[in-house]
Amino acid sequence: MSDPTGTFVWYELMTSDPAAALAFYGSVVGWTTSGMPMPGKPDETYTMLHAGDRPVAGLMALPEDVASQGGRPGWIGYVVVEDVDRAAEKLAAAGGTVHRQPADIPGVGRFAVVADPAGAVFCPFRGAPEMSEGPAPAPMGTPGHVGWHELMGGEVDDSLAFYGGLLGWTKEHDMDMGPMGAYRLFAGPDGQMIGGMMRRPSEVPQSFWLYYFNVPAMDAAIEKVKAGGGQVINGPMEVPGGSTIIQALDPQGAMFALVAPPAQGSGAQ
Template identity: 30%
Template sequence: MLTIDFVPGAPNWLDLGTPDVDAAAAFYRELFGWEFQSAGPDAGGYGFFRLGDRVVAAAGLLTEEGARSAWTLYFHTTDAQATTKAVEQAGGTVRFGPFDVFTAGRMAGFTDPTGADFAVWEPADVAGLEEVTAPGTLCWTELYTTDASAAKDFYRSVFSWDLRDVDFGPGYTLVTPSGGGQDAQHGGIMQLQPENLAAGTTSDWHPYFEVIDCDTTAARAAEHGATALIAPMDAENVGRLAMFTDPFGATFAVITSAMV
């Protein structure tokens, strides 16, 4: 389960790259009740999604040439420079090297060997998200990958994750920070199936947001311009989930967990 007691390798930040921050903010306000707060005139349009008084995500304009709208997951590191070196040694690509974000912390962005983008956050003044797991917040992370074996080797090398293969759909692996135990599981790695690969599906990390009622949220998402990728479905002993792209193409999922 995700918590805000961040440890190395655990998700600690999440942001949306989008061509229209205002329109994206309006969509997620309708879906989750989030309010958008600008980070200030020097932040280039970047700002924070708040649920009540807690920061639960962030968003900013797309800045990389050719970038598509997407959610980016950040994983906790105590040394962004050392993680960058580990990524390179494990066969990943550095999209942007470590840099300071004012006094908040230090970040870097990467692509794993199978093509999935992710980032790391080395905290200073800002530890990370202020709430997770509750309704309207991040509760799970999932990598859909073209090569699960290569992905598992890569992330194990970079973050020392504990990985456990389970019988939950074809080729599913549970992810836990090193030494965290089963209660600290924060995500899964799933092998894309031949039909997905034939259709051109690429490797991507997807955030899951907890919701009170998956079906109601799915209907609301469609009403406000989202496209359904997975219609609401039950996952035994897990909950009821659905997956979408938002009006600008960023993929995310929602789940009403069996046990919250």
């Protein structure tokens, strides 16, 4: 089935130490791996990260030119658009920034690297025709898949207006976070919940997207994060619905998050 416009379909980690990152996420999230030649660069390998038999993300070395300009290890998400070139033009006209002009990935699709007006980076993407059919989305909460997408950016009204105009996202409802303002839940054009967005606190140096990977049990995952050289920077905390989350850094400094279902017998509804 084709993924609808406005859907996150891929996640990619650029890291300073691919081998160490593979070992870390394999332990914490449970991913297995496979390698494929980089399109147009047969001597370089792109690592696919699998949840069961499904590829869900990719991993590659942080390019030297990116590192030399101050780029740091981090995750980036790919979002389906109807036309990558038109999306890049529309984004720039709405105050966003095109960091990498639209380009083809042979046999995969077309993408660009962009930032919203507050500076959060993501990739508009359109799959090649031969990639248009795929399996149905995994059930919500499936271990190894991304369970939530969180934007820490500008004012939520401005963020939703931008992404709504570009990707068709709509407001679900707001949660009052006191002095931090509203936490706005949003859905795609198909009505499916995608994630939440909030205003970036002044102490956070830049806006960004944060991706929450599903794990079956949080206590065990936290132990693996620490044993693997990662750092829990917030949590664990229970969120509405009873799930537990943490935000963390991997050993190379890339930020990620985990979400686990309510523990059996916890009484959460």
